[in-house]
Amino acid sequence: MSPTEPAPVRKSIPQVDFDLDDLDADEERYLDFYRKVGVHEDMLVPLAEHHDGPHSYYVLFDRTATLGHPGMPQVLAVHLQRDHEKRTFSFEKAPLPLPAMAQSWLIHRGCPQDAIGLAPELGxxxxxxxxxxxxxxxxxxxxxxxxxxxxxxxxxxxxxxxxxxxxxxxxxxxxxxxxxxxxxxxxxxxxxxxxxxxxxxxxxxxxxxxxxxxxxxxxxxxxxxxxxxxxxxxxxxxxxxxxxxx
Structure with a gap:
């Protein structure tokens, strides 16, 4: 178990929901997101998230990181921006070693600093x-x-x-x-x-x-x-x- 993985919990760990089911008009972008982020969706633990209109910001613990190259960062920051009229979206992501660094990455992409606090029951x-x-x-x-x-x-x-x-x-x-x-x-x-x-x-x-x-x-x-x-x-x-x- 990693330094940033949630401690043994007393209740089930929530799963992340990117809410992209109706935003598949741009197939290439959708597949790009799936390959880089969504393929591991059931292994991503939302340590923090904030939703503001078309924007969503996530601090995620990636439980698959331990299966990769030794030493890899195990926290993933994701910024989604949806366009419901065009039924598409854009995204940015960054693997980072510490939750605070993921928070910083999201804050400097428009997330309010006081809105992306870590869920105390998960870490x-x-x-x-x-x-x-x-x-x-x-x-x-x-x-x-x-x-x-x-x-x-x-x-x-x-x-x-x-x-x-x-x-x-x-x-x-x-x-x-x-x-x-x-x-x-x-x-x-x-x-x-x-x-x-x-x-x-x-x-x-x-x-x-x-x-x-x-x-x-x-x-x-x-x-x-x-x-x-x-x-x-x-x-x-x-x-x-x-x-x-x-």
């Missing part, structure tokens, strides 16, 4: 206020960062998600961030923490060390006043995944 409660605060910030400020790398580990002895981010503002303090979610399987509560790095290589090395059990504490994020990078500096290279040792 484990945050372990502490620091986790809640970081979740809120990731959801609200997610467009300030680009994701370069993520890995989701389903190891029952060490359930962890690591994410490396690059600040889009080159003057940002600690321009490279690592967000790590760890789940206490005794209490079934996730803890979310963030660390700051000066280079992408340092950030990716910490991720790799964490996945092999060799990482030290996350370095703190430097405060904004400590940032003193010159405006004419070279742009950071695109992040690349670390070499996995296992």
């Amino acid at each position: 484990p409660p945050p372990a502490d206020e620091a986790t809640r605060a970081l979740e809120r910030r990731l959801a609200g400020d997610g467009d300030h960062y680009a994701m370069g790398y993520s890995y989701t580990s389903d190891d029952p002895d060490d359930m962890v998600v690591v994410v490396a981010l690059r600040a889009l503002n080159e003057r940002a303090p600690s321009p490279f961030r690592v967000v790590v979610e760890e789940v206490d399987t005794d209490t079934w509560t996730p803890t979310l923490r963030e660390g700051g790095f000066d280079t992408i290589d340092e950030a990716l090395q910490w991720c790799d060390d964490r996945l092999t059990g060799e990482a030290g504490p996350l370095p703190p994020v430097r405060p904004a006043a400590a940032a003193s990078r010159p405006s004419g500096g070279a742009k950071a290279p695109a992040p690349r995944p670390p070499r996995r040792s296992r």
Whole structure:
């Protein structure tokens, strides 16, 4: 069971309903949606959803992700826009490693921030206020960062998600961030923490060390006043995944 999969439930898990039965005029688009999203519809758990006229926004846990390549994101963000007059629709989707990142993706596509809260009965409660605060910030400020790398580990002895981010503002303090979610399987509560790095290589090395059990504490994020990078500096290279040792 993954860090973001709903805890063992006391009632049946709801299934997602995309409400597209009458919107099949554009067969190519319908088939594209089916191949990319709908084919797994009965394995998608709606952690959050919001409907606003022709728009629907979904944060989904994809229970099929564990069957794919190791480390793949297990949360899926989907934005649907329906046109009932033409009997068709458009869609966007994004696999993301953390629910807060899916919320952010949807918020920056028009979903009201206060309308896409996670269903408390479907997911484990945050372990502490620091986790809640970081979740809120990731959801609200997610467009300030680009994701370069993520890995989701389903190891029952060490359930962890690591994410490396690059600040889009080159003057940002600690321009490279690592967000790590760890789940206490005794209490079934996730803890979310963030660390700051000066280079992408340092950030990716910490991720790799964490996945092999060799990482030290996350370095703190430097405060904004400590940032003193010159405006004419070279742009950071695109992040690349670390070499996995296992």
